Amino acid sequence: MNTKISRRTVLAGAVVGAGALAMPSVLRAQDKSLKVGVYGGYFKKSFDEHIFPDFTKATGIAVESVAEPTGEAWLVQLEQAARAGQAPADVSMMAQVPMLKGQSTELWAPIDETRIKHFGDLLPQFVSKYQDGRIAGIGAVAWYITLVTNTDVYPQAPESWEALWDAANKDKLGLLALVSNSFLLEVTAKTFFGGTNALDTEEGQLKAFEKLAEVKPNVRLWYRDEAQFEQALKSGEIPMGQYYHDVTGLAASEGHPVRSTFPKEGGIQDSGCWAVSRASKKMDEALVFIDYMSQPSIQGLMSRKVGTAPTLKREVLDLTPEEFAAVSTEIEPIIPRYDLHATKADWLNQKWTEMIVG
Amino acid sequence: MKREHTRSLTDYAPLVYPGLMLIIFFVVPFSTMIAVSFFQRDPAGFYKTAFVFDNYARFLSLFFGQVLGFSLLLSVLVALCCVTIAFPFTYLLVRQSRAIQTVWLVALLSVLSLSEVIIGFSWSTLLSRTAGISNLLVWLGLIDQPVALLPSFGAVLTGMVYQALPYSILVLYPALVRLDPTLVEAARTLGASPGRAFFNVVVPALRNTLVATIIMVFVFALGSYLLPQILGRPQHWTLSVLITDQAIYQSNMPFAAAMAVFLVLISLALVGLTLLVGRRESAA
Numbered sequence: 118m119n120t121k122i123s124r125r126t127v128l129a130g131a132v133v134g135a136g137a138l139a140m141p142s143v144l145r146a147q148d149k150s151l152k153v154g155v156y157g158g159y160f161k162k163s164f165d166e167h168i169f170p171d172f173t174k175a176t177g178i179a180v181e182s183v184a185e186p187t188g189e190a191w192l193v194q195l196e197q198a199a200r201a202g203q204a205p206a207d208v209s210m211m212a213q214v215p216m217l218k219g220q221s222t223e224l225w226a227p228i229d230e231t232r233i234k235h236f237g238d239l240l241p242q243f244v245s246k247y248q249d250g251r252i253a254g255i256g257a258v259a260w261y262i263t264l265v266t267n268t269d270v271y272p273q274a275p276e277s278w279e280a281l282w283d284a285a286n287k288d289k290l291g292l293l294a295l296v297s298n299s300f301l302l303e304v305t306a307k308t309f310f311g312g313t314n315a316l317d318t319e320e321g322q323l324k325a326f327e328k329l330a331e332v333k334p335n336v337r338l339w340y341r342d343e344a345q346f347e348q349a350l351k352s353g354e355i356p357m358g359q360y361y362h363d364v365t366g367l368a369a370s371e372g373h374p375v376r377s378t379f380p381k382e383g384g385i386q387d388s389g390c391w392a393v394s395r396a397s398k399k400m401d402e403a404l405v406f407i408d409y410m411s412q413p414s415i416q417g418l419m420s421r422k423v424g425t426a427p428t429l430k431r432e433v434l435d436l437t438p439e440e441f442a443a444v445s446t447e448i449e450p451i452i453p454r455y456d457l458h459a460t461k462a463d464w465l466n467q468k469w470t471e472m473i474v475g
Numbered sequence: 476m477k478r479e480h481t482r483s484l485t486d487y488a489p490l491v492y493p494g495l496m497l498i499i500f501f502v503v504p505f506s507t508m509i510a511v512s513f514f515q516r517d518p519a520g521f522y523k524t525a526f527v528f529d530n531y532a533r534f535l536s537l538f539f540g541q542v543l544g545f546s547l548l549l550s551v552l553v554a555l556c557c558v559t560i561a562f563p564f565t566y567l568l569v570r571q572s573r574a575i576q577t578v579w580l581v582a583l584l585s586v587l588s589l590s591e592v593i594i595g596f597s598w599s600t601l602l603s604r605t606a607g608i609s610n611l612l613v614w615l616g617l618i619d620q621p622v623a624l625l626p627s628f629g630a631v632l633t634g635m636v637y638q639a640l641p642y643s644i645l646v647l648y649p650a651l652v653r654l655d656p657t658l659v660e661a662a663r664t665l666g667a668s669p670g671r672a673f674f675n676v677v678v679p680a681l682r683n684t685l686v687a688t689i690i691m692v693f694v695f696a697l698g699s700y701l702l703p704q705i706l707g708r709p710q711h712w713t714l715s716v717l718i719t720d721q722a723i724y725q726s727n728m729p730f731a732a733a734m735a736v737f738l739v740l741i742s743l744a745l746v747g748l749t750l751l752v753g754r755r756e757s758a759a
Contacts, residue, residue, distance in 0.1 A: 341724075474710060
């Protein structure tokens with residue numbers, strides 16, 4: 118009888134032993150998890166690829182990323198779920214108008230700023246506050262909506278937003294279909310009426326609408342769905358329009374004949390906040406996540422890999438001038454009038470719909 | 476045949492299940508929608524429970540009237556196109572061998588598996604200038620350079636007819652299969668041409684089925700909101716598109732609900748009117 122323990126048995130025992138030792142840590146990793154809502158498409162793909170794996174490695178918190186629809190669809194879903202005590206995502210990337218609207222229903226759990234190490238380095242527009250000063254959201258990413266063109270159709274880049282009004286561009290434009298995401302009123306005000314302050318009064322708003330209506334014959338597509346325009350821009354079917362600077366940059370780097378131009382009046386700078394649903398039971402993990410995302414090194418990594426403009430002061434960033442220029446610009450941006458979009462939403466929407474449909 | 480009167484509660488038992496389903500999937504959601512349509516919109520957020528007519532008042536304007544009118548017209552046109560194409564097609568189909576019929580029906584069913592998004596994007600590619608069918612016409616020498624056939628009313632109509640056609644055929648098919656072939660034979664024996672026999676015998680014999688098909692496609696088309704966006708210009712947007720804008724993008728549930736309730740009531744009224752007129756005619 119052979120009593121010697123074979124090599125194979127030892128190995129098998131080692132595997133079982135290692136498995137038993139490994140088990141608790143697997144359970145711990147599953148314990149600590151966070152559902153993060155990120156805009157679907159390029160954003161989600163880039164975050165899944167470049168950002169979330171390192172976060173899990175650094176903190177042991179597993180990230181389950183959820184593809185959010187843009188606009189207010191996600192806000193409606195979050196709010197309805199929160200009323201039922203559910204959180205489809207613990208942390209969500211939210212645009213500024215939904216941030217303001219979510220504040221009015223106390224959708225966002227207040228954030229403890231002492232848990233964010235680089236809180237002091239955030240640019241002021243990237244801290245979203247409740248009326249009473251509680252913090253509702255922390256800047257996640259900023260992005261630009263710029264004037265985009267198909268390079269095959271337009272060998273020369275346009276210089277001004279006035280190109281949208283140029284009669285030579287009849288039936289060639291793709292513009293965002295909603296007053297609340299196209300920010301074209303702000304563009305009109307900045308391009309023709311000296312700045313977005315021109316929209317302070319209803320008279321000023323009507324003047325901007327009137328000027329904007331002149332663009333209609335040039336517009337081939339008023340798009341709600343980004344994929345719809347992106348495809349048409351790449352193929353040259355709709356060779357000019359407004360689109361996201363970062364996404365256009367990524368498409369160009371993949372070899373598509375598209376370019377993004379900052380017009381001399383400035384690109385539209387929009388931004389998103391990280392906000393935590395009040396129904397989430399994972400505030401602790403959420404704060405670890407927001408703190409991690411607000412580090413200069415991660416903001417720099419996002420600028421390089423995702424193409425977003427950083428939320429922190431320029432001087433704390435490790436971006437080279439070239440890297441900074443690729444995601445941002447020295448040209449003063451057009452900042453959307455979120456206050457108007459939150460408070461006069463219905464009136465603006467009605468006028469807008471009548472303008473483009475009528 | 477004498478019809479038995481129902482005597483006890485158990486005679487109604489078979490109605491319990493369908494009744495329950497109707498309550499869960501129609502009465503409850505629709506009642507919720509009616510209730511929400513009277514709620515107070517909160518522009519800074521969502522809505523408050525209330526009983527106001529503001530949402531209906533906002534809808535009663537020339538602008539929304541025109542959009543509603545366009546939506547109804549488009550749906551009627553889609554329904555008429557579908558029946559005009561589907562009826563002769565199905566009539567010819569049921570005369571084919573079993574094997575050929577099966578192939579056609581499987582093909583039609585596979586079209587039903589396509590989502591509205593896929594149909595919309597496929598047609599927008601087919602009708603585009605850069606990759607569309609006009610390139611084929613250029614290659615054939617029929618036109619000089621490729622043109623974009625969208626966005627246009629024709630593109631919207633084409634897409635919607637394409638989407639609804641399989642439903643029309645599948646509704647017409649059983650009725651046409653059951654149609655007594657001797658009816659046409661008799662007409663032919665009495666000297667009618669095939670066309671005349673079709674229009675004077677087959678069409679009247681299946682009048683009710685045709686009306687039912689038209690109503691079904693009409694209601695189906697009324698709910699379409701993606702195809703008008705993808706294939707049309709803003710003036711071709713249906714009321715359903717504006718309802719979606721309000722519900723999803725403006726988070727104005729009360730107004731969206733009011734528009735939806737209005738749309739349902741108008742379409743119910745139209746369907747009722749159609750049936751009423753049909754009954755009058757058949758009684759006369």
